[in-house]
Amino acid sequence: MVLLEKMAPREVNSCNYITSVNGNLHPDRVMREHDFLYILEGEWEIWEDGTCYHMHTDDLLILKAGAHHYGTKPCNPGNRHMYFHVLPTPAELHSVEADTAALPSLIHCGGTPQVRRYFQDLIAVYWSGGEQRAAQLSLLTNLILNTLLEICASSAQGIAGDPLVEQVCRRLRSTPQKMFTASEMADEMFVCARTLNNRFQKALGQTFHTYQTELKLRMVQQYLRCQPKAALSEAAENFGFCDEFHLSHAFKNKFGISPSRYRVLGESTDARKTSKRMDERERG
Numbered sequence: 001m002v003l004l005e006k007m008a009p010r011e012v013n014s015c016n017y018i019t020s021v022n023g024n025l026h027p028d029r030v031m032r033e034h035d036f037l038y039i040l041e042g043e044w045e046i047w048e049d050g051t052c053y054h055m056h057t058d059d060l061l062i063l064k065a066g067a068h069h070y071g072t073k074p075c076n077p078g079n080r081h082m083y084f085h086v087l088p089t090p091a092e093l094h095s096v097e098a099d100t101a102a103l104p105s106l107i108h109c110g111g112t113p114q115v116r117r118y119f120q121d122l123i124a125v126y127w128s129g130g131e132q133r134a135a136q137l138s139l140l141t142n143l144i145l146n147t148l149l150e151i152c153a154s155s156a157q158g159i160a161g162d163p164l165v166e167q168v169c170r171r172l173r174s175t176p177q178k179m180f181t182a183s184e185m186a187d188e189m190f191v192c193a194r195t196l197n198n199r200f201q202k203a204l205g206q207t208f209h210t211y212q213t214e215l216k217l218r219m220v221q222q223y224l225r226c227q228p229k230a231a232l233s234e235a236a237e238n239f240g241f242c243d244e245f246h247l248s249h250a251f252k253n254k255f256g257i258s259p260s261r262y263r264v265l266g267e268s269t270d271a272r273k274t275s276k277r278m279d280e281r282e283r284g
Contacts, residue, residue, distance in 0.1 A: 001102040001103065001104055002062045002064050002102065002103050002104075002105055003092060003100050003101070004034075004062075004092065004100060004101050004102075004103055004145055005089045005091045005099060005100050006088045006099045006100065006101055006142075006145065006149075007099070007146075008091065008142075008144070008271075009089070009138050009143050010086050010089070010137065010138040010141040010142060011086065011087045011088075011134070011137075012084050012085065012086045012087070012122065012126060012137040012138075012141060013033065013085055013086070013087065014083075014084065014085040015035070015082070015083060015084035015085065015122060015123045015126045016081070016082065016083075017040075017082045018080070018081055018082070018083070018272065019074075019078070019079070019080050019224070020042075020074075020078070020079040020080075020081075021076050021077065021078065022074075022079065023074035023075050023077040023078075023079060023189075024074050024075060025070075025071040025072070025073070025074050026046045026047075026069060026070060026071030026075075026260060027069070027070070027071075028068075028069075028071075029068075029069055029070070030066060030067065030068050030069070030071040031065060031066075031069070031085065032064060032066070032087070032088075032185070033053075033085035033086055033088070033234050034063065034065050034085070034086050034087075034088060034117075035061075035062070035063040035083060035085055036060065036061075036062055036063075036079060036084050036086065036092070036144070037055075037060070037061045037063065037082075037083045037118050038058075038059075038060045038081060038082050038083070038109070038115075038116065039055050039056060039057055039058065039059050039060075039079070039080075039081045039279065040057065040058075040080040040082060040116075041057055041078070041080040042056075042057065042075060042076045042078060042079035042080060042081070042218050043055060043056050043057075043075065043076050043079070044071075044075035044076075044079060045071060045072065045073045046061060046063070046070075047069070047070050047071065047072065047074075048063055048067065048068065048069050048105065049067050049068050051105075053105060053106045055106070056108075057110070058108060058109050058110035058116070059106060059108050059109070059255055060106070060107045060108075060115065060119075060148070061106050061107075061108075061258075062103060062105050062106075063105070064105075065087070065088045065092075065093075067237065068265065070194050082119055082120070082123060082171055083140075084122055084123070084126070086141055091282050092183055101149055103145075103148055103149065103202065104152065105194070107148055107151060107152065109148075109151065110148075111151075111162060111166065112147060112151050112166065113163065114147055114164065115144060115147050115148065115151075116248070118140055118143045119144060120146045121140055121222070122137060122140040122141065122144070125137055125140065125264065127231055132221055142213070152259050155250060156272070162199050162202070162203040163263060164189060164191070164199050165194075165199055165200055165203040166205065166254070167189065168185060168189060168208070169211075169215075170201075170263070171185070171188070172211075172212055172215055173215070176216060176219050176238065176239050176240065177237070177238055177239065177240055178240050179213065179239075179241065181239030182196055182197060182207075182208045182209060182248040185208060186211060193208075196208050207266065212245070213250065214254065215252055216239045216240060216241070217250060217254050217255070219239055220235055220239050220247065220251060220259070221255075221262070223238065223239070224252055224259060224263050225261060228263060230258050231244075232247065232248065232260070232261050235247060235259070242250060247259065248260075
């Protein structure tokens with residue numbers, strides 16, 4: 001396990017993509033930085049202080065600062081990976097009491113593609129030389145750490161990340177104006193509607209239709225707070241409901257309060273609790 005401080009300022013001092021054309025051993029070294037290594041394609045065996053980690057595609061390994069890292073076998077020819085080196089925070093160096101979390105050294109990220117994207121964004125920012133580079137690198141490092149924490153929390157609850165469900169959720173969030181049927185979404189993902197619903201039920205504990213409706217109603221909540229003068233018919237059109245009457249019925253059925261009353265009173269206790277449950281379910 002690696003003890004890491006949450007949301008602390010971070011200093012990244014090295015990162016890149018590596019293609020091992022002929023295969024090579026991991027360097028034998030002790031570093032002052034944490035070494036984050038992500039396998040894009042291939043396999044690799046890496047040791048840390050006598051513990052062997054067998055890495056495969058979409059595995060991420062965190063090698064602790066101050067530990068002895070080395071390899072005894074070369075990675076496969078054509079292996080592709082990326083890495084970044086980040087200095088430990090003072091709290092991590094000196095075991096100072098802080099907001100820390102323990103992460104396993106080896107984490108499989110295949111079901112959470114945003115880890116790969118954040119990693120790639122970090123490398124792009126590092127080599128960009130922009131004025132805000134240091135701040136952006138710190139933010140991206142913390143995005144990676146927090147996403148890894150979510151992966152581990154889901155695994156602890158017995159919920160494995162599902163790349164299909166992740167892809168569908170991103171599609172829903174990016175097109176809030178459309179209300180999909182399960183068949184329409186299943187066709188986009190090249191599966192049948194039954195498979196789509198089964199995957200949603202297993203990953204999130206609810207059907208595709210229920211998840212989509214609750215997501216859109218939460219979006220409507222935010223819209224009503226941010227656009228207090230907008231007509232309810234406009235909210236219905238913006239979030240894929242047939243009309244304002246359909247939206248009003250669904251909103252009241254879910255939150256126990258009409259949209260117009262919600263605007264007057266603000267977010268009710270029931271709505272707040274429901275939103276919190278939805279957040280927890282989405283994270284888990």
